[in-house]
Amino acid sequence: MNNMRLTERAVQATDTKITARKVQVHYGASHAIKDVDIDILDKTVTAFIGPSGCGKSTFLRCLNRMNDTIAICRVEGAILLDGEDIYDKKVDPVQLRARVGMVFQKPNPFPKSIYDNVAYGPKIHGLVRNKAELDEVVESALRKAALWNEVKDRLNAPGTGLSGGQQQRLCIARAVATSPEVLLMDEPCSALDPIATAQVEELIDELRANFSVVIVTHSMQQAARVSQRTAFFHLGNLVEFGETGQIFTNPRDPRTESYITGRIG
Numbered sequence: 001m002n003n004m005r006l007t008e009r010a011v012q013a014t015d016t017k018i019t020a021r022k023v024q025v026h027y028g029a030s031h032a033i034k035d036v037d038i039d040i041l042d043k044t045v046t047a048f049i050g051p052s053g054c055g056k057s058t059f060l061r062c063l064n065r066m067n068d069t070i071a072i073c074r075v076e077g078a079i080l081l082d083g084e085d086i087y088d089k090k091v092d093p094v095q096l097r098a099r100v101g102m103v104f105q106k107p108n109p110f111p112k113s114i115y116d117n118v119a120y121g122p123k124i125h126g127l128v129r130n131k132a133e134l135d136e137v138v139e140s141a142l143r144k145a146a147l148w149n150e151v152k153d154r155l156n157a158p159g160t161g162l163s164g165g166q167q168q169r170l171c172i173a174r175a176v177a178t179s180p181e182v183l184l185m186d187e188p189c190s191a192l193d194p195i196a197t198a199q200v201e202e203l204i205d206e207l208r209a210n211f212s213v214v215i216v217t218h219s220m221q222q223a224a225r226v227s228q229r230t231a232f233f234h235l236g237n238l239v240e241f242g243e244t245g246q247i248f249t250n251p252r253d254p255r256t257e258s259y260i261t262g263r264i265g
């Protein structure tokens with residue numbers, strides 16, 4: 001009995017949000033992800049780094065089944081969210097994506113008002129009962145995305161009329177409006193200038209209080225600034241995964257060292 005309690009405590013203490021085991025991804029005959037095992041922690045920013053084409057985005061998209069939309073893509077292995085298999089037949093991918101939200105490289109607001117961009121998810125998922133509740137959810141999401149003060153007086157203006165950095169924060173607000181548990185970000189700053197990048201990076205650090213965040217980035221400086229854990233991918237393999245400080249100062253694998261010192265990639 002005591003042993004069982006200890007085991008339960010140990011599992012909680014690690015606070016794993018997503019567990020992936022033996023994940024393989026093929027695009028037709030091409031093997032893009034090879035036997036990847038990883039534990040993604042809650043309330044932590046995990047960065048995926050590695051040279052172009054190593055499979056970072058492909059693996060990220062496995063975590064909310066975005067690869068389902070690519071006909072030639074085949075995902076094998078196990079991916080568990082809070083211990084439940086996200087590829088189980090019972091799981092509705094649309095519901096899953098409300099729990100595991102995604103922010104893309106290029107800001108992609110809907111051609112709708114700022115308010116409607118954020119209100120869309122809570123409405124279609126039936127998360128609110130009336131307009132007052134919807135107003136609250138929209139305000140809270142825009143506050144979490146550090147955008148409220150800049151847009152509160154023009155909520156009915158089109159989202160596409162905002163600056164690039166504001167549009168990306170609007171997309172982050174849209175993703176957090178469904179109260180996800182995990183936020184996946186695929187190079188969220190690559191279309192932004194340095195000031196907007198700094199704002200989004202600061203925001204990512206704040207989001208960590210409430211969410212598990214996974215970010216794909218080409219910038220090692222960005223990974224070092226925003227993440228607590230870093231995964232280095234190379235040719236479809238997860239070569240090394242650990243504390244960000246350790247990966248950047250004391251990598252264990254020569255391939256990681258070559259990448260961070262600029263010799264590959």
Ligand SMILES: Nc1ncnc2c1ncn2[C@@H]1O[C@H](COP(=O)(O)OP(=O)(O)OP(=O)(O)O)[C@@H](O)[C@H]1O
Nearest residue numbers: 027030032050051052053054055056057058059070
């Ligand atoms: N839709 C697709 N159809 C076929 N092959 C694909 C598709 N998407 C990715 N691939 C292939 O899978 C491999 C991994 O690509 P992926 O985009 O995941 O890498 P990445 O590390 O995110 O690259 P980058 O840093 O350049 O964005 C590459 O060989 C790529 O050509």
